[in-house]
Amino acid sequence: MGAVAVFLFFAVQSETFRSPRGIANWLDPASTLGIMAVAVALLMIGGHFDLSAGVLTGTTALTVGVVATEFGQNLWVAIAVSLVLALAIGFVNGWLVTRTGLPSFIITLGTFLMLQGLNLGLTKLFTGTVTVGGIDDVPGYAAAEWVFASKVEVLGAEVRVAVLWWLLFTALATWVLLRTRFGNWVFATGGDDVASRNVGVPARRTTITLFMTTAGAAWFVGTTLAVRLTSVQANTGIGQELIYIVAAVIGGCLLTGGFGSAIGASLGALIFGMTQLGIPYLRWDADWFYFFLGAMLLLAVLANRLVRRYAEAARR
Amino acid sequence: MSGVGGEPALLELRDLGKDYGSVIALDGISASVRAGEVTCVLGDNGAGKSTLIKILSGVHRADRGELLLDGAPASFGAPREALDAGIATVYQDLAMIPLMAIWRNFFLGAEPTKGWGPFRRFDVAEAKETTRRELAAMGIDIRDPDQPVGTLSGGERQSVAIARAVHFGARVLILDEPTSALGVKQAGVVLRYVAQARDRGVGVVLITHNPHHAYPVGDRFLLLNRGRSLGEYAKADISREELTRLMAGGAELEALAHELERPVD
DSSP: OHHHHHHHHHHHHOHHHHSHHHHHHHHHHHHHHHHHHHHHHHHHHTTOOOTTHHHHHHHHHHHHHHHHHTSOOOHHHHHHHHHHHHHHHHHHHHHHHHHHOOOHHHHHHHHHHHHHHHHHHHHHHHHSSSEEOOGGGSTTHHHHHHHHHOEEEETTEEEEHHHHHHHHHHHHHHHHHHHSHHHHHHHHHHHOHHHHHHTTOOHHHHHHHHHHHHHHHHHHHHHHHHHHHSSEETTTTTTHHHHHHHHHHHTTOOTTSSOOOHHHHHHHHHHHHHHHHHHHHTTOOTTHHHHHHHHHHHHHHHHHHHHHHHHHTTOO | OOOSSSSOOSEEEEEEEEEETTEEEEEEEEEEEOTTOEEEEEEOTTSSHHHHHHHHTTSSOOSEEEEEETTEEOOOSSHHHHHHTTEEEEOTTTTOOTTSBHHHHHTTTSOOEESOGGGOEEOHHHHHHHHHHHHHHTTOOOSOTTSBGGGSOHHHHHHHHHHHHHHTTOSEEEEESTTTTSOHHHHHHHHHHHHHHHHTTOEEEEEESOHHHHHHHOSEEEEEETTEEEEEEEGGGOOHHHHHHHHTTTHHHHHHHHHHSOOOO
């Protein structure tokens, strides 16, 4: 609904926006954001936040770069190392949250700051600068480029392959949420984790898996960035974590957990992409972008509140 | 104690006790639960009812005494172990997720699956159909199994929780204050489902502080006061008035009644 309205709003006023080429353009930022938003939505449905998700895309991208260029490894080895690292960080986040019972907001704020420092410090230590470059000179680059950063011709426009991955991940996440036991556990853990543990749901394992999924998505996006840009800045991804949460909330995720959808989060990312490129297409000042995003967020939160009221209205 | 036949009780408690640090929460509790009977546990706030539930459902371990399952000693280290032994607990907060559909709640933690390997999935059609059938068998008419549990009334939710436990092969069903938050009519509905479960051969443990709810449906009564047993009575051995009096602390209530009487002159 919201996505259609935003599309019409820009499409009516700008011809470039509605051309296949224009569509491919705004699908691009929507895709990498969308992959993250879907994973973050799953985590939010499961009742948690991950503030380290944004900076983790930087960490994984930098790891790919450093292992490939500074240690002279094949790019695929670097990508594998990066994946292991990401999953380990996701596990630590999830483990700390489930062990301590502290709000995930605080725990992941801690890992966020730590990773931010590590990204800068280690990048400087290994390269002497704040960027890692020359990723395209490493063996294995051609195949990695094909998987993470190639372009596909659709209706006369070149669409980045990340868009296809985004669609695939959205479909996969939707299926898992609605049609598997794990999906049922995600809703239950986010709805009431004490109650779900009482009926035998492995709530702890579910939460840790969700954190690792988010970290895995960050790895995918980080790798895509590294391969696509061939050089990575040490501050990559900082500030993105809130955008992921915004996209998930615009897509209907409750901040309190237990409700939401992967498709909704994808549409939230789509709205974000359309707005981000639609505003320059209309030759408006880019400052309006954040105003628009904030307004969407407020509207979405108000709509979500109605959902929750409806479901709890008849309680007792 | 009067029992059904000579077979051992489903669940028997012998001198059970539990401490929290230096506080004695329960001490010297003995009782039995038999198939097709309702054992009521009565007690005021702080009498140790919740502690007893937690021991029976595997949340805590007893510090003293014995728990016999089918006549053999048993001890549960986790709720899952108690569940696997056929002891299901319906908690006061019902262990249901308000925002989730009835059928999703019904199978929560024990979802039926089909397919194999990475394609193993939640058998949704089967889950919906079973939910509808099981609720109908308990005489519960649910309009739409897709509606969120949060839209049900308190009595309806209790009934769904009881039907769920019975469906999953509970032999012992522990109900924690199922009627405490309900109005008279809704409480009656829930007690009817308790009787239904009993008639299907389930041993029911009904925890309550209301003797008027316990007496009509109960077969035996265990009275608790400040962590200690005031005795276990079969229905034949105790009258409703006696039960109410014991429950309220007997002499204390009489003293109170005396105190509250209008002075006659």
